[in-house]
Amino acid sequence: EVQLVESGGKIGQPGESLRLSCVASGFSLTNYWMYWVRLAPGKGLVWVSRITGDGENVYYGDSVKGRFLMSIDNAKNTVYLQMNGLRHDDTSMYYCGRGQSGVYYVELWGRGTMVAVSS
């Protein structure tokens, strides 16, 4: 079955670090672009980051640039989001998504993992 399964979400304190994982099944990450997108309570979707299938190119949204790092392990067919310097406004459901290379939309989504930042 083609699917994405996220994990790693938890309650953290401001300033802490957290790593999210997204395991892909039924397809190889090398052939796609992968995304992280978040949804804060009562707010709209926000693009977090995108990575090419070979891991060579990574792009970030303004709100996480310099704090978050997206990476890919093709041997494990897994993408990661290293979240450093957590802030209250990082509280969101984090979704992993797949897109075709060269086009800018997310065609397959995971069910998400929740991150809550609270002091």
Add this chain to the structure above:
Amino acid sequence: QSALTQPASVSGSPGQSITISCNGSTSDVGVFKFVSWYQQRPDTAPKLIIFEGVERPSGVSNRFSGSKSANTAFLTISGLRAEDEADYSCSSYSLSGTLMFGGGTRLTV
């Protein structure tokens, strides 16, 4: 990274048609074909329903259609059904290299 602008809510009766707007700019919706729409029911993952402005993925009902005029994209749902009740979000690639999303529109049927 400003969001695209959507109405907060729309409503319609079963069988009716509704249209949701997504207002962007000459830096995103107005210049790229990469406008997409997503449906999200409570406690579920978003689902792609329109891509490249007008295309439907396999398996998506033809009651869903997309269009664009200048800097604004539109999602039309015809023959409304109770199961269409959900949040709908638009998205567009932008000249800044970012993927923009709208604030989401809650559809009540």
